[in-house]
Amino acid sequence: MSTTAFAVPFKAEFDPNSQEFAISGVVRPRSADEIAATISMLKGAIEEVRGVLYVNVKRLVQMNNTAYHAFARVLLDACRTRSDIRFVVVTSSVVGWTERMFAHLNKIEPQVTVEVYDSKFYPGQSFVENTSFIPILRTQTKMTWRHERAILPRHGLRPGMTMADICCGIGDFAMLARKEFQPARIVALDHSKASLAYARDVASGFGVTDIEYTYGDASEMLLEDSQFDFVTCRHSLQIFNQPDVLLKELFRICKPGGRVYITNEKNSHCLGEPRAQSIQWTYNEVAKLFSHFEMDVELGPKSKRYLVDAGFDDIIVESFMVTNLDGDPHDFADIIAAWENVYAGEMAVKRGDPPEFIDRFRQGFRDHIFAALHPKGYAGWPIWAASGRKPL
């Protein structure tokens, strides 16, 4: 077992602008006196706000009854003396007991309500979450793995490490990494219960029981600080509207001296021959389409900047190209066909694009497939793999 520190201290903050009191971490005092300062901060917050106070417990990892009673006391007393104020306790769907515990307050004072915050993930979540996308994710990982199995050691992955794959999707990368690099421990987290169910199914089908698949929100994880030697997050920073928030969490759970490894695309650089122009036009449009939904699928070459800004050092960036020559060109073609369905068939429609646009948009994907299957053709999908070390 790792020797992580046990008691993660807790943190409380009040933000008068958003009228939000947030408490996070592990709160297990022996008596209410130990948290007196936080209790008075809450009282002060109640004095200061107008109308509604949000009590954010989304990142509350643990809270014992002693602390719970002390906080409940303050809220309930305030309800009794102040009819002009409401409390909205914001819990997370990840930490199940907070929802249960705080819901009782509403039974006592209806002025207290509980909202389960379910991260809306990234704005384009529903497109990628579609279960019809699953076989494509598998094909994608199969094709990227040919490259990544050689790339990962250059970024420091060694057998016997503790590793985490954040935004693991259907878990196939975790399966491959487990087999190739025999980690001492591997946690794989995603916010899609459907993908996790699929991942667990596949694992148990192969008799694999040691991948810890867990439901969580990558932007605020239950995982403790400084736990992992190697943290991977593949093709996912690029679909968050705030990649820096996610990266901060990856940094947090990584051990000092450990590394965080990310992969991202630059979609406008997808290419093919013949029919290069049509292909290039379409992928330029892909990048614009994603940015309409607040996703930056051009993030790949910005990896270094993001890693530097997040506090990493010893940064390594490299790029590789998945191509139709990597194996069966039909695999490549299948990926592109799936992109066409989702990007042209769903996302462009959702954006309200006219049919003429969509036709031309589709044509580029078809030309990319044409290039992939052409006996003298070449089709490529470039990816940036980058990693940084969390300073000691």
Added chain:
Amino acid sequence: MHGAENQPTEAAFEPLLQFEMEMGAFLSDWNHCDQLSTFMARMISHNRTDPVRHSNFFSSALNELLEVSFRSGSPDGRIGCAVYRWGPTERVELTFPCPPGQRQFYREAVSKTRDGDAHARYLDSISTDLAPSREAVLLDLSINFDANVRLDESDPPSITLVVDLPLEGVVR
């Protein structure tokens, strides 16, 4: 015994982990409750469907039990904690010295977790008590963690709280 009808036989529970320590040593630091519950939770949860969240839930419940025994405060004797598993349920058996004068208190507190008005009592405790009583803590376990709580007094002067936690079903 109440509620025993649907219980598996004792033998069905597979032992997972246990610890024992001198009560005096345990009582020397309040943080032992947090440390032991975090550690044990992590150890026993690794092969649950969602190990991270199972561990978080289990640690919550176990910590409350350890705090109960901490607050009972008898420095003589030993504290022992064993965790068993049967299907979706973990059983915690927490044994600690209990002065004769407190036994009746535990009997009542445990039996109240099965009363029809357990929920009302629990709400009442939240809305009126300044600090949670040990009784409220047991109510919390039965209400928020669907725990089934029993008391075993077969080995005086110690008592054993036997708590079944069907967390695998709760963590979804």
